[in-house]
Amino acid sequence: MSRLGRADEGEPVQARNELSGTVNGPSVQVGQLHGDVHVGVTPLAEVVPHEVPVPLGGFVNRARELARAGELLDPGAGLVRIAVFTGLPGVGKTATVQRAVANTRGCYPGGELYVDFARLRDGGGTAVNDGLADCLRALGVHDKVMPPTLAGRANLYRTRTRGRPVLVVLDDVTEPAEVAPFVPSAAGSAVLVTSNRQLSELVLDEAAVVPVEPLSDESGVELLTALCGEHRTAAEPEAMRELAALCGGLPIALRTAAARLRSHPSLSVADLIAEITAEDSGLAPFDFSGAARVASVFTACYRELPAPAARLYRALGLFPGADFDSDLVVALGGGAPADERRALGALLEANLVTDQGEGRYRLHGLVRRHARGCADQDDPTGQVRRAVLRSVVDFFLRRAAFADLAVMGEGRLRITPHEELLGDEPSPFRGDTAKVAALRWLDVERPNLMAVLRTALDEGWYRAAWQLSEAMTALFVNRRYLEDWVESARIGVWAARLDERPAAVARLRSFVSRAYTDLGDLVEARAALDESLPIAEASGNARLVASVWELIGRLHDEHARVESDEVRRAEAISAYRRALELFAAADDDRGGAFVTFFLGCSQLGQGRAPEALATLERALDLIRAVPDQRMAGRALTAIGSAYHALGDDERAVTALRQAIEQLHAGQDYYYEAQAREELAKVAAHQGNRALQRENLQRALDIHARFGSPRVAELHDALAALG
Numbered sequence: 171m172s173r174l175g176r177a178d179e180g181e182p183v184q185a186r187n188e189l190s191g192t193v194n195g196p197s198v199q200v201g202q203l204h205g206d207v208h209v210g211v212t213p214l215a216e217v218v219p220h221e222v223p224v225p226l227g228g229f230v231n232r233a234r235e236l237a238r239a240g241e242l243l244d245p246g247a248g249l250v251r252i253a254v255f256t257g258l259p260g261v262g263k264t265a266t267v268q269r270a271v272a273n274t275r276g277c278y279p280g281g282e283l284y285v286d287f288a289r290l291r292d293g294g295g296t297a298v299n300d301g302l303a304d305c306l307r308a309l310g311v312h313d314k315v316m317p318p319t320l321a322g323r324a325n326l327y328r329t330r331t332r333g334r335p336v337l338v339v340l341d342d343v344t345e346p347a348e349v350a351p352f353v354p355s356a357a358g359s360a361v362l363v364t365s366n367r368q369l370s371e372l373v374l375d376e377a378a379v380v381p382v383e384p385l386s387d388e389s390g391v392e393l394l395t396a397l398c399g400e401h402r403t404a405a406e407p408e409a410m411r412e413l414a415a416l417c418g419g420l421p422i423a424l425r426t427a428a429a430r431l432r433s434h435p436s437l438s439v440a441d442l443i444a445e446i447t448a449e450d451s452g453l454a455p456f457d458f459s460g461a462a463r464v465a466s467v468f469t470a471c472y473r474e475l476p477a478p479a480a481r482l483y484r485a486l487g488l489f490p491g492a493d494f495d496s497d498l499v500v501a502l503g504g505g506a507p508a509d510e511r512r513a514l515g516a517l518l519e520a521n522l523v524t525d526q527g528e529g530r531y532r533l534h535g536l537v538r539r540h541a542r543g544c545a546d547q548d549d550p551t552g553q554v555r556r557a558v559l560r561s562v563v564d565f566f567l568r569r570a571a572f573a574d575l576a577v578m579g580e581g582r583l584r585i586t587p588h589e590e591l592l593g594d595e596p597s598p599f600r601g602d603t604a605k606v607a608a609l610r611w612l613d614v615e616r617p618n619l620m621a622v623l624r625t626a627l628d629e630g631w632y633r634a635a636w637q638l639s640e641a642m643t644a645l646f647v648n649r650r651y652l653e654d655w656v657e658s659a660r661i662g663v664w665a666a667r668l669d670e671r672p673a674a675v676a677r678l679r680s681f682v683s684r685a686y687t688d689l690g691d692l693v694e695a696r697a698a699l700d701e702s703l704p705i706a707e708a709s710g711n712a713r714l715v716a717s718v719w720e721l722i723g724r725l726h727d728e729h730a731r732v733e734s735d736e737v738r739r740a741e742a743i744s745a746y747r748r749a750l751e752l753f754a755a756a757d758d759d760r761g762g763a764f765v766t767f768f769l770g771c772s773q774l775g776q777g778r779a780p781e782a783l784a785t786l787e788r789a790l791d792l793i794r795a796v797p798d799q800r801m802a803g804r805a806l807t808a809i810g811s812a813y814h815a816l817g818d819d820e821r822a823v824t825a826l827r828q829a830i831e832q833l834h835a836g837q838d839y840y841y842e843a844q845a846r847e848e849l850a851k852v853a854a855h856q857g858n859r860a861l862q863r864e865n866l867q868r869a870l871d872i873h874a875r876f877g878s879p880r881v882a883e884l885h886d887a888l889a890a891l892g
Contacts, residue, residue, distance in 0.1 A: 217310035217877070220275075221284035222339050225268040232266050238380050239270035245277050245335040245358040252349065252361045257382035260422035260464070260536045263364040264341055266382055270362065271339060280336035280356060283308055288342040288535065289492040289617060298351055299653055300617075302327055305338075305352065311877030314840035318652045318688045324351045326879055335359045342366075384419025387411055393421065397428035402439065409439040416446055416467065422534050423467045429521035430471045445470040468540040471520050478509060479516035484548060485558045486523070486533055487541025490625045491618030493532040497598075501565040502558065530614075559625055563634050566622045569611070570641035572597045576608035577644040581760040581796070583713050585674045586637040612645035619645075620654055627661050635665035636674045643681060655685040673714055676706035680718045687728050695725050713761060716752030719745050720765050727772055742772045763792035767805050774808060779815035786812055800841065803833035807845040814852050822852045823861075843872040863891050 235255070242253045255263045271282055283305050290297040302323040303316055309330045317323045331354035338352050343365045353361055363377075385393065391414045395403045403410045417423035430442060446466045472483060485502045486494070496511055503510035514531070517523040522541075524532050533541060549555055571591055574584075576599040599608040612619070619642055626635035639662025646655035659682035666674035680702035686695035699722050706715045723745035730738035746769040753762040770785035790805040806829035813822035826849040833842040846865040853861035870884040 217308070218279070218281040219308035220282055221308055222271045222282045222337075223268055223284070225265055225272055232262070232269065232382075235266050235380055235382055236270055236273065238378075239267075239362070240273065242378055242380075243270065243274050243277070243337070243360050245279070245360075248357050250353055250355075250357065250359045250361070252353065252363065252377035253380055254363045254365060254377050255380045255382050256365050256367065258384065258420065259366055260420040260534065261382050261384055262421040263382045265421060267339055267341075267362050267364055271337060274337065278335050278337040278359075280331060280334035280354070280359070281308075282337045282339065283352075284339045284341070285352065286341045287344070287348060298348055299323065300651075301340075301348075302351055303651075306330065306877065309877060310875070312840070312875070313649050315873070315876045315878035315880070316650060317879075318650060319690070320351070327351065328355045329879070330877065331355050331359065338362070340364070385414075385421065385424070386419065387414045390414025390417060390419055390424055393424050394428050394431075397425065398431045402431060406439040409443060413439055413443055413446075416443065418464050420464055420536075422536055423464045426471050426521045426537075427467055429519060430474065433519050434474075442470065445473075464536070465540060465543075468522070468537060469544075471522065472540070472544060475520060475522075476513070476516055478503070478505070478513040479520075482510070482513040483517055483522060483541050484545035484554075486517075487538055487543070487545045488555055488558045489562060490559070490621040491562075491615075492621075493526055493530045494618070495529050495531070497569075498562070498565060499531075502561055504561070556629070559629060560631070563622055563626045563629075563631055563638075566615070566619055567626075567634050567638045567641070568592060568595065569598065569615075570619060570638055570644075572599055573608035573612050574641040574644040575599075576604040577612070577648065579798075583677070583717050583758075583761065584640060585671070585677050585714075586640050591637065609645070609648055612642070613649060616645065616651065616654065620658065623658060623661055627665050632665040632669035633671075636662040636669060636671060636678065638662075639665070639678055640674065643678075646685065650688065652685045652689050656682060656689075659685070672705050673709040673711050676702040676709060676714055676718065680706065680721050683721050683725060687725060692725065692729060692732070695728075699725060712752050712756035713758050716749045716756060716758065716761055716765075719749035719752065720761070720768065723749060723765070723768060723772070727768070727775070730772075730775065736776065739772060739776050743769060743776070746772060759792065760796050760798075763789060763796050763798075764801060766792055767801060767808070770805075770812075771808050774812055774815065777815075779812050783809065783812040783816065799832060799836040800838045803829050803836065803838060803845070804841055806832060807841065807848055810845070810852070811848050814848070814855070819852050819856050823849065823856075826852065839872045840876065843869040846872075859891060863888065866891070 239253065242251050244251075255267055257263050285301040285304065287297050287301065290300050299320045302320070306316060306323060306327060307313070309327075311326065311330065317326055333356060335356050335358035336354040337359065338354060338361045340349060340352055340361060340363045343349060343363050344367065349361065349363055353359075391403060391407075391410050394410055394414060413427060414424065417427055427442065427446075431437060431439065446469075472480060475483060482499065482503060489498075489502075496514060499514045500507045500510045503513065514523065518525060518531075522533070522537055524534060526532050545555065545558075568591065571586065571588060574582075575588065576597065597604070599605075599611070619638070623635060623638050623642070626632075626638060639658045642658050643655070645651065646658070659678045662678040663675050666672075666678060679698050683695040683698045683702075686692070686698060699718060703715075703718050703722070706718045709715075723742045726738045726742035726745060729735055730742060746765050749765045750762055750769070753759075753765060766785060766789035770782050770789050773782035773785055776782075786805055786809045790802060790809065793802045793805055806825050810822045810824075810826035810829060813819070813825060826845050829845040830842055830849065833839070833845060846869040850862045850865040850869065853859075853865065866884060866888045870881065870888060873880050873884055
């Protein structure tokens with residue numbers, strides 16, 4: 171890592187009457203102070219999320235289910251209530267719950283949270299852990315302060331939901347264990363669960379069960395009428411009733427049939443029924459009563475699709491991820507972008523694809539199974555399937571590689587040969603917002619990236635698998651999805667071994683030590699580094715060997731911090747010096763700059779302040795030459811701490827002010843908070859209570875904005891200045 175900083179000489183150290191950034195709590199703006207000052211610190215406003223999707227139009231009936239939901243949803247009740255909405259796939263459980271939530275809008279002062287287990291599970295991630303992280307983000311917790319473990323996230327979730335009643339929707343739950351971590355602490359909260367199963371263990375825990383039955387024929391006709399128009403029902407009332415029966419009372423099938431009638435005004439209801447009943451798809455994709463009829467509804471619509479849309483439908487059935495964007499659609503088709511997007515429009519019109527908003531699309535679970543069946547039936551040799559999956563893997567690999575470049579810069583150590591992989595293809599991430607856009611793409615696509623990574627390994631595309639694993643570290647370094655990082659590295663290392671790429675094995679295996687360290691598993695982190703070092707040395711890649719030694723040093727530093735072990739600190743310094751030698755031999759200025767910073771911090775931790783200061787000032791010069799703004803700000807913070815350790819508080823204040831200015835300008839607020847806490851320590855030593863209070867307040871504001879568990883600690887420290 172690295173930082174970059176610009177030192178402005180002569181910056182005044184007295185208080186200035188200016189306030190920048192977003193302030194979430196009280197602020198103090200003063201010139202000169204005479205006498206005591208008393209500051210009242212008021213509680214910070216909580217973030218109120220509203221995440222449950224708005225229900226679709228054409229909702230009918232469900233009076234019984236909604237009435238039962240109304241009885242259960244009472245924020246004034248003293249208990250936290252859990253209700254399980256259970257029924258067949260596609261029966262409308264999610265729509266019913268969405269309608270129930272819409273009916274309570276504004277009743278839950280803590281807001282409404284939503285977890286889509288189907289999406290998390292489709293990506294193959296750790297659904298509960300990922301879901302908790304999503305909820306915490308919605309409650310204002312920033313990734314910089316996100317607990318890495320499931321237990322830590324569950325504890326913070328309980329803390330963040332203890333103030334006001336919260337309504338939580340857990341969609342497509344398959345196991346009772348997926349529910350417990352999401353139960354809020356505040357009395358009067360409620361948890362609405364949708365599941366294809368009964369989840370009897372929850373019933374034993376006094377959860378209410380709300381069965382969602384297929385629509386009656388009358389309600390099915392009502393929905394078809396709402397979607398197709400009253401003239402259709404008036405013209406063929408009996409046929410419309412028969413169509414509703416053929417759809418099995420499942421809203422997904424009814425909507426698909428209605429889409430067909432809407433897009434073909436001249437098609438009579440009776441003719442559509444004849445098509446459905448004549449279909450013998452042979453797919454047998456579903457396992458419930460009336461499944462064959464429902465499959466035939468989808469098949470009748472599928473047969474009517476234009477050839478490009480039908481081909482896209484089959485390809486999407488093979489896609490191993492969850493939701494997708496139009497760029498993937500274009501990549502799957504390989505034709506002109508306008509033509510491929512027209513094919514997507516045809517699927518949307520036929521109600522075979524759902525528009526999720528914000529440029530994301532999805533196949534309903536039943537539709538996806540049908541599409542996969544169509545693909546298998548149309549491709550008995552499996553050649554098309556392999557071609558589709560290869561297109562998917564190549565698309566995500568190239569896009570992830572471009573994102574890695576945009577987020578981490580071109581000077582980063584990589585084993586993947588980007589010039590060979592990407593060629594002259596223009597990056598989709600360009601301009602001043604390239605880094606932000608690339609990181610957002612990685613974040614949104616994370617479940618798909620994990621699913622595609624597994625697919626690449628399963629299909630034997632080992633080089634693509636380890637290269638994708640390497641590119642994904644750009645996300646993990648910035649967002650700390652630690653379990654995904656560990657699994658991605660495991661797959662990548664296995665693939666690299668099978669591809670006989672020892673340098674990739676060493677890079678992925680050593681770098682994942684950072685994830686193990688953050689998870690508190692220092693034993694596994696050491697094992698990863700012990701395994702990586704000889705492989706890296708045998709590879710002949712000096713930069714790679716240097717990187718492993720840097721990571722060894724950082725692990726020793728972590729041991730020293732946890733165990734207060736000065737022997738470990740000395741070993742860290744030795745490892746950093748070895749890394750510096752190797753980076754210098756490889757002419758890697760970036761790596762050398764960052765390791766010099768870590769070396770200086772380690773020296774400071776040993777109490778060797780004069781030596782640490784010299785090292786850190788040299789690191790700052792090197793980092794500025796790279797350049798890297800965030801690391802320069804961090805170096806200035808460490809320099810300020812070194813000056814303070816040497817008793818030169820005036821220079822410490824100057825350095826820390828420069829660090830704060832630089833980190834704030836780069837929106838690196840987490841590290842700005844660290845610099846402000848250091849400045850508060852120096853101010854306390856000087857007896858400058860105003861400066862101490864100002865910087866503790868700003869640190870508190872930042873941690874509050876991040877939803878950090880340290881808010882209470884900083885609040886108490888500020889109040890103690892009283």
